[in-house]
Amino acid sequence: MPIDPLLVRARGLWEDLASVPVSFAPDGGVRVVVSPESGLCPAGWVGVVMLGGSAIVTAPSEDAAAIVRGALAGLAAEAVADAGAVREVLSVARVLGPAALAYVSADAFRRVEPGVLMVEQLPGEHPDLRGLEKQAGEEDTGEAGLEEITSPAFVVREGGQVVAAAGYRVWPSRTAQISVLTAPAWRGRGLARAAGSATVAHALAADLLPQWRARVPASRRVALALGFRELGAQLSIKLA
Template sequence: MTMDPLVVRAHGLWEDLARVPVSFAPPGGVDVVVSPRSGLCPAGWVGVVALGGSAIVTAPSDRTARIVRDALRGLPVEAVVDSVLVREALPVARMLGPAALAYVCDARFRPAESGAWTVEQLPGSTHADVRSLEQVAGRDDAGEAALDEMTSPAFVVREHGRVVAAAGYRAWPRRTAHVAVLTAPEARGRGLARVTGSAAVAHALADGLLPQWRARPSASRRVAAALGFEELGSQLSVEIA
């Protein structure tokens, strides 16, 4: 069976981020490797990415890798990114995720109509108006969006002169565009994330990049789905006690 080209590109991305030789096994397989410099998770943690029916796992040391292999042996792929089942199998100190990993291509992209909103393009993440939006949104939401890591222009919508929604992307390996979207609390539920996110995704696709939407909140996942993104996997980071 021919694998979805989006899955193939996503596999290549996360294999690169593992920073040691590793590959997604045939469907149903889980490959655990030692990678102290893994980009799948914070330093010293265990990183898990399941995509297209198989998974790769990075561990910071041989000892941790043995613990993880023993704990995950025999579990189905979907279980290795299930926070409840992983907590039952491993001595977890802290956990991040799981976050859904979604991707889109030109043929599947569904641009959002801007309607009465005007989407403005700003120079990027350091613009004062984008910084102001992050302050209004609060530390948790701003941290989740990570607009400060954007390498693209910022695509924003203003209301009464103030930026109330912004989106862009950070350049990742394998010509991937990691999309970031943030809306001010009082402006949510009005489609602004979809409008600004659509502009960012269109910009990435025009440059031949692979847009990636990583999200935990259900609202963000719904925005991605509305734009044509397909959830192909999940990412989970675990600190072993």
């Protein structure tokens, strides 16, 4: 079977973020390693990333790794990123995710052509973005992570106000982590897709790998409309 270059790049990113030598098993399965500095999860947590039917898991200590190895031994790789399945075999205090991990190549990207919606480019730290975050509320703003972008922001205005915006933060392995946010009153009108399209085009022009990480179904639908493919999921676990 031909190797999927998009999957290879995505796996390379998360292997890098693991901060210790580890790789996704080519024939599936789960590999658990000790990595106190893992970038797969918050400090002190267990991080799980499943891509293409194979998973890597980082644990903060040898003791935690032993517990996790034993608990996950009976689960398929796809199940280790399922919060419900993990709760059945591990004593869990808190879970973040799962978040779907989606990626797009230049040839699969479905760009939104310029039309009725005008997309404007702003500096990533522009104060108008903070106004959008205030409209969206703390939970949605935190989910989007717009304040973390290192790229320009691509925005849609209505009545002079920014009502949708997108951008990306450059991650290791030449990856662009996409952030998209739309004001609640303006959702369902294609604004996120337009702003996201301009952001993805900018990332691809810089030879970056666009990554769309999302839990919310609406956000995942926007990514799929732009040509992204969901290759796996990420889950963070705080052991009880």
